[in-house]
Amino acid sequence: MxxxxxxxxxxxxxxxxxxxxxxxxxxxxxxxxxxxxxxxxxxxxxxxxxxxxxxxxxxxxxxxxxxxxxxxxxxxxxxxxxxxxxxxxxxxxxxxxxxxxxxxxxxxxxxxxxxxxxxxGDSSHVIRVFDEEAQALQSVRSSSRVLQEATSVGEAILSKYAGQREHLKRAQRKALDVLNTVGLSNSVLKLIERRHRVDQWIKYAGMILTVIIVFFFWRWTR
CATH class of the missing domain: 1.20.58 (Methane Monooxygenase Hydroxylase; Chain G, domain 1)
Known part of the structure; x- marks a missing residue:
């Protein structure tokens, strides 16, 4: 100092x-x-x-x-x-x-x-209670997570099935279109065949009629 x-x-x-x-x-x-x-x-x-x-x-x-x-x-x-x-x-x-x-x-x-x-003296009991509550909360969280995962898987499966259903519907529509087209083609072919047969009959009838007319003309001229 x-x-x-x-x-x-x-x-x-x-x-x-x-x-x-x-x-x-x-x-x-x-x-x-x-x-x-x-x-x-x-x-x-x-x-x-x-x-x-x-x-x-x-x-x-x-x-x-x-x-x-x-x-x-x-x-x-x-x-x-x-x-x-x-x-x-x-x-x-x-x-x-x-x-x-x-x-x-x-x-x-x-x-x-x-x-x-x-x-x-009471701290160990309090800590044990807190641990039990924490474990229960963790179990609830785990269950919730598993449920969410299962829900996600189910939604994915349903979405996949829905996509497949739409694909099948499109395939069915295409098949029906093809069948309708085939049916229309068959109708056209049948109509053509029928017309062809009619034309044949007309041709043959014309030939016969021509022969008859020629025959009668020949007889008349004699």
Whole structure:
């Protein structure tokens, strides 16, 4: 720790340096608290020691400023010493508040640990119940997945059968078209054959009629 010098000015400068270091250390301590909730006992102890040193220096300065001959200088040093003492007291109050918060966190953590310790006897039962529920839920999910797969397979089979049915319908329609076409062709062939036979009969009848006419003409001319 820093020691004060022999003169009032030297002691004052030492106190100001300690105040600056104390303020910086307290800010770092609070940043640790708010960022991660971690305590730094070494830093807390160092700040408390610096504050004790500042208070000791303030006592020395309070004794020395009274011996200043000039009243104006004496009043000036009085205000300076009071400012240092007030700032040191303010920093000490902030450190005490930090210590109180830290102690409260430690108490709460200890109480939580005790509660967890008392509940530890029932924890195995709770965990077992949770495991059974998790297994039941997993079984339900597995059954649902199997059912979905079976449904998908059934839908695929039905879709395949539907496709085959449409294919058979198209084939049936083509077959009917072919049969209809064949039936029409047979009708046309029969009509042609019938016409051919009629033409034959007409030809033969014409030939016979011609022979008869020629015969009668020949008889008539004789």
């Amino acid at each position: 820093e020691k004060g010098g022999g003169t009032l000015s030297e002691i004052y400068q030492s106190a100001k340096k300690l105040l600056l270091r104390t303020r910086d250390g307290l800010e770092r301590l609070e940043r640790l608290e708010y960022s991660s909730g971690i305590d730094s006992p070494d830093l807390s102890m160092s700040i408390r020691n610096d504050l004790s040193q500042i208070q000791s220096l303030c006592a020395d300065m309070d004794r020395l400023w009274r011996s200043v001959a000039a009243k104006s200088q004496r009043d000036l040093w009085k205000r300076k010493v009071e400012q240092v003492a007030e700032e040191a007291e303010s920093l000490k109050g902030s450190l005490d508040q930090y210590s109180f918060r830290n102690q409260r966190r430690m108490n709460e953590a200890r109480e939580r640990a005790e509660l967890l310790g008392r509940a530890n």
